[in-house]
Every structure is written in C-alpha cells, then in structure tokens.
Amino acid sequence: SQQGEEDPQALSIQEGENATMNCSYKTSINNLQWYRQNSGRGLVHLILIRSNEREKHSGRLRVTLDTSKKSSSLLITASRAADTASYFCATGPNTNAGKSTFGDGTTLTVKP
C-alpha cells in the first residue's frame, strides 16, 4: 500500500483563490516531497521538506510538515489556471531503502 495519502482526491476552485491539499503518512520519514503532474506528462519536483523542518516556501507555494501528526499540507496561493494539475506527495523513509513512496494524488482544477 502507498505510504502517503493525499486529501482531497479532487479540488476545484476559481482563479485567484487559495488551494490547500493534505498528505498523511504512516511511518517515520526522512523527508517529504511534493510533485506536480500535468495531464499526460512526467512529474515535476516542487518542494522537499526535511523531517526537522516545519515550514518551507517557494514562490506561491507553502508547505508545512507536522511529524507528530504524520501529515503535511501544500498551499498554493493566488491560484492560476496554469496550476491545474495533479499534485502528489512522496515520503522518504527513515531507512536507507533508497526509494520514496508516492500517494494517489490530488487533482486540482483552477477555473479561469
């Protein structure tokens, strides 16, 4: 089974609004990463947050990590139609297993 689970599965908002998606995981992690996937394309890395960090920003993106609740959130502020995509979290385990585990993603639709 997947380590990370995103919530909600789908989100539809108007351009200019903020979008928040969440990721929950089960076991201890070394880091958590967020990726974006446009339809029919590969994934693009957005942000990596380490287990000892609580918040990280990149442009209009803000990621938080709460290791006590085993959860993370991705906030996209002032959304644009171009933000329409699927967003995935990937968790890096706290072992030298050499691989991350992906959730099933949140599909975001931003209406112009």
Next chain:
Amino acid sequence: DGGITQSPKYLFRKEGQNVTLSCEQNLNHDAMYWYRQDPGQGLRLIYYSQIVNDFQKGDIAEGYSVSREKKESFPLTVTSAQKNPTAFYLCASSWGSSYNSPLHFGNGTRLTVT
C-alpha cells in the same frame, strides 16, 4: 539542456510480445528508476538502480526486467509474463537516493497492449 528522454511517447503491442522502453539521461545522475502509473492512481516503483551494473526490484517487479550497462541508460523490458502491461511508464533519475534527493522525471511512455 539536461534532462531525461523517454521514447517512444506511445507504444502499441500485441499480447504475448516483449517490448522495451527506452530511458536516457544526461544529468550525470547515479540513480535511475522506473515507475508505473495507472489511471487516477499514484506511482508504483518497478525497478531502481543506484549505480551502473546494479539494480534492485521495486514493489511490482514481476513481469519486468531492466539493465544498467551505462550510467546514462536504464531500459525497461515489459515481458509477456506481465499480466496487465497497459499503463503509463515513467522513468526518473536522482543524484542520490530518492529518499533524500528530488526525482527528475521524463515525460513517460504510454504502453497499450491488446
């Protein structure tokens, strides 16, 4: 420009035939990965390789094979033993282990087996 190239973009095969998907990177990354993605789902790891001439099975390796003879190349063969091969296949690379460094993805190969 550095990146990962997957070819072809679309691939059609008859059931019972083996098919090889190409993945080439010029990022000088040590680690390479193959993932499978089914509609509306996340990525599942098929195989990964952290150095040349070495690779490990991922979560769903049955019916697949790989080789890593060169640092730049990590081809995936979908064999006739794979029960449900129709899917979107993504190749990725990273400078270190994926649990500690970002993955760089190609644009995928969509395989349809009939």
